[in-house]
Amino acid sequence: MKNIEKIAFQFPTTLAAALRLQANEKTRGKLLAGGTDLMVQWASGVPTPERVTSLWNLPEISAIRVLADHVEIGAGVTHAFLVDCQPLRTHVPALVAAAGTVGAKQIQARGTLGGNVANASPAGDTAPALLVTDGTVVLASQAGEREVSLSQFWTGYRQIAARPDEIIVAFRLPKRGKARERFRKIGTRRAQAISKVMAASRIRVEKGVIVSAAIALGSVAPTPVRLTQVEQFLAGKKLTPALIAEAEKLAQTTVQPIADIRSTAEYRRWASGRLVRDALEHL
């Protein structure tokens, strides 16, 4: 019998029941949504947990709500569902683009937004697109709900600011309004490839002047990062070719990427600048 067959599975049918299980150490299980990260890890020999709490199809965390100035996306929403949601293309287009680059169709049909965020890989495709919205993560436990800013949610390599008794229930993301968004992923091939570098941006220009700029990169640091220095440099300035060239250079000097099996530090540094240029040239 395979190790995964020895796991005790729990299938709560409501969020309240799931939170009850997670509140008590004796019933708490490893959370499992679409399993596209965990099932792979378990198949490759990562030790399996004793218990699993399945969140797949849990209704309370599987909806998308479009509200006056923000959208609320359930943690259990799959990438496929997200990509098919027309209003999200209007309000958070970079996130829709990012979800559309996760794996391929089969992976998007099972992989969830909550799983991508909680897995906390620096190469998680949706992370930069979430970061540029200045949104929050909604966490629930039996003690109630709390909101954590996305910019404070990834605390280190594969670390998140959630307690063991907490479940991510949703993401509250301000709409882009008049800002423009862009997402670019650089990988070895278009599908089924983890990124070498990727960028998301949300930039607002009025009468040729950058009013606000949010730019985030993935795969260049232990966590997804905002390019705060570049953002501050851009704010209030006139969008000119010279400014774009300077922003590109600044991005290249502020990132500290590492070399690994997917790319070299030099390439990542160079590509980071090119992605900032790309974002500014498409405004």
Next chain:
Amino acid sequence: MSNVTRTWKLNGKSVTVRAPAGRRLLDVLRDDLGLTGSKESCGEGECGACTVLVDDEPMVSCLIPVGQLPNGTEILTIEGIARKAAGRVIQQAYIECGAVQCGFCIPGMVVSSYALLQRNPKPSTRAIRDALAGNLCRCTGYAKIIQAVKLAATRLAKRTR
């Protein structure tokens, strides 16, 4: 370990399975139910050889613990698709275009092609490439597979007119 009993609509028929909740759908299909059309190649979701439709969506059966598929789930494997008129049109197009070499990836390819044509009867080349991006073939170089999907789309469009 926890055993679960689940009753699904598998290839149009009601089927009840009893298995450890963490058993992979692929193992239940192949080893418990004898449906060996779905292939195992990479076992980690990359290659698509084990693709099946779960409630009309293509998924890799090597990454699904059966406990997560509730009663009433509709599952369509290559065996079920091969019995459908549209499935046979797709298979025939693969044969005529020479899209099959060793054949190991083909069940998954046909399942993904079927899912695409159900949703999008007139797919662009880009849409075909997107739909099949999760199915890897080490023999053909994909060109003839894409031709086959186009041929199948044309034939299916004629039938429904």
